[in-house]
Amino acid sequence: MTERSMIVLHPNDNVAVLLEDIKTGDVCCTKDRKIVAAEDIEFGHKIALSDIIHGTDILKYGEKIGHATQDINCGEWVHVHNIGSERGK
Amino acid sequence: MRGVLTITHFLGYERPDGQVGVRNYIGVIPSVFCANRVAKQIASQVKNTVSLCHPLGCSQVGADLEQTSRALIAMGCNPNLAAVLVVGLGCERFKPDELVEGIAKTGKPVQKVVIQNEGDTLKAVDKGVRLTRRLVADFAMQKREPVDCSRLIVGVKCGGTDATSGIAANPAVGSMANCIVDHNGTVIFSEVTELLGAEHILARRAVNKQVANEILHAIDRTENKLRIVGGDPKYKHRSSLISTGNFDGGVSTVVEKALGGIYKSGSRPINGVVDYACRPEGQGVYMMDSPGHDGEVVTGMVGGGAQIIVFTTGRGTPTGFPFVPVIKVTGNSETFAKMHENIDINAGVIIEGRSTIEDIGQQLFENVLAVASGKMSKAEILGHDELFCIARL
Numbered sequence A: 001m002t003e004r005s006m007i008v009l010h011p012n013d014n015v016a017v018l019l020e021d022i023k024t025g026d027v028c029c030t031k032d033r034k035i036v037a038a039e040d041i042e043f044g045h046k047i048a049l050s051d052i053i054h055g056t057d058i059l060k061y062g063e064k065i066g067h068a069t070q071d072i073n074c075g076e077w078v079h080v081h082n083i084g085s086e087r088g089k
Numbered sequence B: 001m002r003g004v005l006t007i008t009h010f011l012g013y014e015r016p017d018g019q020v021g022v023r024n025y026i027g028v029i030p031s032v033f034c035a036n037r038v039a040k041q042i043a044s045q046v047k048n049t050v051s052l053c054h055p056l057g058c059s060q061v062g063a064d065l066e067q068t069s070r071a072l073i074a075m076g077c078n079p080n081l082a083a084v085l086v087v088g089l090g091c092e093r094f095k096p097d098e099l100v101e102g103i104a105k106t107g108k109p110v111q112k113v114v115i116q117n118e119g120d121t122l123k124a125v126d127k128g129v130r131l132t133r134r135l136v137a138d139f140a141m142q143k144r145e146p147v148d149c150s151r152l153i154v155g156v157k158c159g160g161t162d163a164t165s166g167i168a169a170n171p172a173v174g175s176m177a178n179c180i181v182d183h184n185g186t187v188i189f190s191e192v193t194e195l196l197g198a199e200h201i202l203a204r205r206a207v208n209k210q211v212a213n214e215i216l217h218a219i220d221r222t223e224n225k226l227r228i229v230g231g232d233p234k235y236k237h238r239s240s241l242i243s244t245g246n247f248d249g250g251v252s253t254v255v256e257k258a259l260g261g262i263y264k265s266g267s268r269p270i271n272g273v274v275d276y277a278c279r280p281e282g283q284g285v286y287m288m289d290s291p292g293h294d295g296e297v298v299t300g301m302v303g304g305g306a307q308i309i310v311f312t313t314g315r316g317t318p319t320g321f322p323f324v325p326v327i328k329v330t331g332n333s334e335t336f337a338k339m340h341e342n343i344d345i346n347a348g349v350i351i352e353g354r355s356t357i358e359d360i361g362q363q364l365f366e367n368v369l370a371v372a373s374g375k376m377s378k379a380e381i382l383g384h385d386e387l388f389c390i391a392r393l
Helices: B033-045 B062-077 B096-104 B121-139 B165-182 B199-205 B209-229 B244-248 B254-265 B294-303 B333-338 B357-372
Strands: A003-007 A015-018 A027-029 A034-036 A046-048 A057-060 A063-068 B009-014 B025-030 B049-051 B081-088 B110-114 B145-148 B153-158 B186-189 B270-274 B284-288 B308-312 B326-330
Touching (some): B025 B062, B025 B121, B033 B049, B033 B081, B033 B121, B062 B096, B081 B096, B081 B121, B096 B110, B165 B254, B165 B326, B199 B254, B209 B270, B284 B294, B294 B308, B326 B357
Parallel strands (some): B025 B049, B081 B110
Antiparallel strands (some): A003 A015, A015 A046, A027 A034, A057 A063
16 A cells, blocks of 8 residues: 555645555645545546545536536546536637 | 745845846847847857847837837846847937936846947947946956845746646646735736637626726727738638647647636736736736747747746747746656756646646745845746747737
8 A cells, every 4th residue: 555645735635636646555644634546547637535426516626627527536547528518619 | 045034035136126126137138130140149159148139129100119129128128138238230219318218227237239330340349249248247256145025027928838738837836826815925827728718707706897908908909919910711700710739639628727826826816917028017917919929929928027937838838038047847747857957846736636736826926036045947047038028919
């Protein structure tokens, strides 16, 4: 079990940004949070900090950057395959 | 520096119109591109002088000509220039006298040389050198005075962005921007093409409804312009503003991309929207209506009175401005190691867990005051001056 670092950019966020490449099972940490990665995720990409139900807002920087287009489990990669954005149209 | 400076002051040059310069250069400004060579030769022969060569001033009409002339006047009005020599050709549509008069309103000395009146290049250079050397001599003794940091106008910009910019460099610059605004200074942000998708978030930060509407209008205008030039159906959605590199770097939506950039303007209320190369009327945070080209944005900010630019770059860019210090910040420690002769501050230590956004923000704020007091930025030391380019319509 390897410890890896991530950054939560706003206290309300439900995703964090990974500060290094991680493998399934790695523990991603901030000072006060620990999340087990459910899959391999690259540096700079987002990881779910909690279970996110289909249709829920994805919050980063404390703002809605899009919504979940499927159920996302805690520790899963959050990117274009499971985020939709009505503002991108 | 810490022992010398109190945290709320810097050492600057007072100008007759109440602005404060952080540099004391004499500017040599061609009113038309035909005068570039003469302007460059004059500046090369006199110390503490910078020439501002550009490809404009011929065959322009309407709003485009108006923007060019406004921006050229605004360059001369920037307080980092103590005095100005205007170099004209003689037959250009934007008359050298208009440039002289526009700059002279600040009360600073402005001289003029017109090539067709002098006879030829050599005669124009000779007269220009003599006029400029007198201006330099007049200002060589001017001393820096302690002034409150509320007199600072700082432009914030990013370029050569990578995945670290939105999580380290831009947040740190945002934290610095908050420090400046909390000390009653002014921060200008721009790059409207990069703000599409997050206009509702910016509008919410507006100080009142009118400013909120101005923000929405500015973004709307930019979007319409993009729609006109972008005929390719592949680019009909805003999401096409996200490049492949952005996606690969972890950006998933246009709002997320815009937020990463907006972050560098901090979190304080937006007090107004200003047109390209126009000065904010008050203090606090202002949005300038300009597209995203690095040089065009920075030139617009300098025209808006910015004495210093803080520029974030993940991949690393060496650029600078002829008479305005550009402070480079990267969130990428590898880029910092590779380009440490070009980059002033490493915010990558935030990613490594060795510092915080607030600590680097504070360090940046202190560095801005030090540079305002005379410390040279890395771009200045190496003589970088690429960022002077006036935006066209």
